[in-house]
Amino acid sequence: MELRPWALLLSLLLLPSLALAAGKCERLVITGSPDAPPLLWRDPQDPTHLIGATADVLQQVAKDLGVKIDLLYGGTRSLALDEVRSGRMDILADAPLNLGELDNLDYIHPALVQTDYLVWTRKDSTLAYATAGDLQGLKGAVSERARLTPAFDTFATQHLNLQRLPTLTPVFQKLLLGEVDYVLAGRYSGMALAQTLGMSNDLIAHDTPIDQPGLYLAISHNSACNDPWLRGQLAKKMTELAGSGVAQAALQRNLERWKAQLQQPVGTQTK
Known part of the structure; x- marks a missing residue:
């Protein structure tokens, strides 16, 4: 079928935007509970960021996918959820499965962490x-x-x-x-x-x-990064992690990190 001139022009105009869409997710902004050590807590050296076992695992996942991530403090757990719902932040790192949030979030299965x-x-x-x-x-x-x-x-x-x-x-x-x-x-x-x-x-x-509730990665419906490729890649990584022992090792490592932080003199925990 022969393309009409206007249709050909429209398809050419769309090419740049399609290319942009394919590579739109170079950086993910992730948040979560700020007071849940050893999974996540605020970095005493930089309170705008979150550290912990979840952060460590996600940094490795992002490296494997070739995506940059920022684990940022989004306020209390409820405020962090609001940040993700709105799309101001892309992913909630420790979301319990909640059917009431399916209108706002896509949950990545399996869970990132199974909490005992x-x-x-x-x-x-x-x-x-x-x-x-x-x-x-x-x-x-x-x-x-x-x-x-x-x-x-x-x-x-x-x-x-x-x-x-x-x-x-x-x-x-x-x-x-x-x-x-x-x-x-x-x-x-x-x-x-x-x-x-x-x-x-x-x-x-x-x-x-x-x-044994699971804590999931949950991507906002309003995130510019929420596309089938990212959801599929994250689901693949979560499946690989489930039996790898990586999350458990990160939990043990960050429990020791938390203990060491507690033993520091109060004045040296923040700068």
Whole structure:
């Protein structure tokens, strides 16, 4: 079929914009929770940026894809989510799967990190924990910031006496004071906080996870970088990471990094 002159002209005019679209994603701006060590926290040397295990893994992924990334502080978790929804930032690095956000975000599967939520008790506790049913009739506590799976959240609401407090710090304090029998906290976030509060020798984390929510990369529908190529490449990388042990190694490394930071004199942690 012969192209009309105007159609040929239009196709020629579109060529530059198509070429630009193909290479539009040279830089990704990523944000996430600013207070979730060892996964993510603000860099004390540069508080505009986030560091941690998630940041390390994403830097490696970006290098493999030939894309530059900036892990920037976007405010509290809720404000960071707003930044991504709006498209001012491209990706939320630690998004729990939320069906209500599917109008705003594309979730990359599988999860970047699978978080083990453990049952923590005092060392002198006689609690014998094997399954969630063992906690019925006991007093527990959990942070309101805990990102539990909907299924476990429903179970906890219906069957457990679980007090929800604003952050993990008062949760652990209640446990140490004997005001609750157990707390639920992430394996690594709990270890980081126990170290922060000097409670490591007084608490036990039972090794069998009670819940294992995933934290996903979530790309804004309003991001100029949200295209099939990027989503496909990120999904491929997440699949490769799932069985590689890279994320676990990064978690261990950044737990030690967090501990070392805590041991620095206060005046030397920021510049």
